[in-house]
């Protein structure tokens with residue numbers, strides 16, 4: 233009896249000690265003391281064709297700190313999906329960590345069991361656990377229908393550097409008005425742009441009030457009519473899902489408004505074919521007063537067309553969104569742009585999981601964004617500044633592994649701001665960030681949902697897009713034909729699709745809680 237209890241006590245002590253030691257080692261570096269430890273990893277190489285990330289300084293540094301070597305299989309991103317999809321389909325000779333060819337929204341890969349359920353390893357993934365706790369939207373998007381989390385994400389900025397309103401500020405100043413924030417004031421301004429010699433060349437007829445690519449019209453005017461035409465499907469405050477182009481009252485008002493702009497010559501005849509190069513050319517000749525584009529473009533592309541632009545004051549400048557019956561908003565995008573999983577057939581699962589966790593750590597993310605002191609940045613007055621070579625020598629900079637396209641890296645608004653003019657960064661803080669609105673979330677589809685979506689959605693959106701142009705340009709009469717348009721959408725099973733999106737949204741909302 234005594235011997236047994238002593239043995240039990242010793243065992244309990246050993247377990248307690250080893251648990252303590254284990255707990256202390258979780259998430260700490262190096263990840264292993266074993267010599268020559270390695271994990272294999274399949275991922276995208278750089279988008280710069282002359283850059284090879286298999287020997288990138290920053291990523292090598294990461295491996296040194298972890299004491300884990302990564303055996304890379306890096307593939308050209310332009311052929312990544314075509315190359316990797318058959319490899320995954322065969323399931324043979326796959327590495328420990330895999331960057332998927334897409335975000336697996338239809339659960340094609342995760343439903344086969346080929347990837348480890350990462351939520352079952354959270355006790356050795358402290359960095360990823362922290363990331364998920366701090367990012368509930370991403371966590372909900374990554375939660376599969378079975379409630380498990382299979383992937384770590386690569387993410388993009390979602391609420392800044394998105395499409396925004398931009399005005400020709402010298403024109404606005406010449407009129408002595410404020411940048412408009414309502415539909416009514418906006419239309420008044422367009423009329424003045426149309427009728428006056430804004431560019432001062434003596435010809436009052438060469439001004440184009442607004443130059444906008446057709447794909448940005450839903451961003452620009454949808455929110456003022458209470459519609460998220462960008463996502464298409466959206467949930468209202470009560471969590472009820474709608475399809476924006478099927479909202480018989482508000483969508484009709486939206487089309488009527490655009491048809492009015494078109495009839496007045498405020499939306500130009502060739503708006504459906506206009507591209508960014510043409511718009512840039514118009515700014516270069518000071519011919520246009522308004523555009524709508526990714527906010528990135530206002531300094532680096534559009535303002536830069538003006539010879540007087542010196543980087544201190546913007547010429548084509550972002551402004552707040554337009555409000556109508558509903559408040560203006562800027563529709564953001566969903567954060568997850570790529571995913572990485574651990575091969576469930578790997579003989580090295582625990583180390584692969586730990587390495588993936590370290591790759592997601594704040595320390596590693598900081599390395600992808602900033603690089604290393606003396607190499608990519610210096611500290612001036614307590615703040616980090618990139619060294620000149622970072623902007624002067626792109627191939628060198630990319631070759632370091634900056635922003636790590638082959639890692640689950642998180643795009644940073646802070647690091648983007650560093651590369652832009654001060655007035656531009658300030659404009660984004662003032663006029664874009666406060667109005668950002670989340671788009672419809674990205675949610676995994678069940679097999680039944682996939683079949684309904686693939687059966688109906690493409691035909692539906694094609695029809696909606698075609699009718700939108702017809703109504704705006706007046707080829708079809710809103711008065712006479714809008715009701716039959718709505719009836720056609722019903723015939724195209726729009727209600728079935730709304731049901732699917734509602735079920736998905738409900739799962740998302742549940743995963744958020």
Ligand SMILES: [Ca+2]
Pocket residue numbers: 428429430431432433434435436437438439
């Ligand atoms: Ca003129």
